[in-house]
Amino acid sequence: MTQWDSSWPKFLSQDERDGLFACLGREFGIPATILSPYELLKTSRLYYLLRHHKKIDALRPLKIQNAGLPAIRIMKRHLKPTTEFIRSFGQFFTKRLIIVGSKALMTIATKKTIELSELTGLSDLSLLDKGRAIDIRSISSLETGFYLIKCREIFWGSVFIRDNILISYFSKNINKTVLSMDICNNRLIC
């Protein structure tokens, strides 16, 4: 069969897929079956999701710019789900999902680095762990890694937590959006 044009990211082999799914399952509690309809492609820093299609081989010789949706970034030893991935698949995360109130959301959008205790002082924070919501104050130390932030049923982005310090990875656009929102009246509008 024709080789893939060199412009294509590398398709993950079955072993590599299994490895990545195991990792996503361990860190975020995503069931592997959720991603089985997709091809996974990899560049040095990013995994892409491309819907599996029986005619994909017809595109092997095509010189492309990019393929599929940027899904997971490789950040040293950690995996960071992209905002687009979170929006589509956030509902399947059963771990590392933090549910925050509006004031905590505002604080995350304002500051790059925040002590976790500063947030718990503002509003209730619960952590979804193995599908159960736990009050964050009852946990002495959170596992190091990326966490999703959900507020009012919306997935906003991710943060990195180490030693109870939170580093925001919200995009500039999301920060701007959050800060321009009218949350005083309990409404989420820009």
Add this chain to the structure above:
Amino acid sequence: MSDRLLDPFPDYDFIPDKDALLLHMLRPLPSYLRINPIYISEEDAVEAISAEGISLKRVAEVPLFYKADWDKGLGHTLSYKRGLFYPQALSSAIPCLALQPTAQCLILDMCAAPGGKTTYLAALTEDKGLIVANDRNIRRLTALNANIKRMGLTSIVVSSISGEAFPLYSRFDRVLVDAPCSGEGKYRIAPSGDVLSKSAGRANLPAIQKGLIVRSFDALAPNGVMVYSTCTINPLENEAVVAYLLKKRENAKIEQWSSPIASYQGLTAYRNHIFGEELRYAHRYYPHKIDSVGFFVAKISKSG
């Protein structure tokens, strides 16, 4: 409207109720948006958008389209940033519907940026088809990629190849050629009498369009379907281009197709140009008849 000085189309006697068109051009076009059902259901998206104060009225004939009553920019809303919708002219849906894409299809969108039709094709195939979104202009790919990401689509591959030289080793079941054009279907008349949205390009558009339509047809698999569309009224960029293809490729045939919104038959002749009887199966959309951007759509099949 008797002041012919304002008429940007003095040669187009074929436009029905032309005076009504000129009057229509004096006011801005209404806003439409298309719901993106990828993240949440259509109903939930409508609820979220409405909660921001945007009043939506569903267009029953065109899947996922709504007329939006909102005087500020739709692009500044939270729902837009969340990827819940794409602001899009109603008529821009028509080429995609004419193409009748299915999840089994390998689809080529030859002139795709900024991605209004690509992302609609993905929605119509529930993001399960395989779409190559191509555009020659690499700078316009930024907007195309941003829209694909914002809408969370996983069935799209992006390429940047000049359409006239698109390689022919992969044959597509569906090809959309939404060609670069003079954009007359978008013209509006300012109170000063100036014509707005007029493009300044001096390119020989019919020559580019003819190159694109023939190559796109060649990229089509036997029994495949192609749609040629523009947002212009100019017959030399529309019927003349399709007639050129029919002359060049004898296995090309214009298909009859019933449009979900008001349309007029394609022209069979214009001034001293004879296009042929089959061109009447093409569809013309006039802004004043549909209250949206004017369009031309021809559905073409390739025999085996």
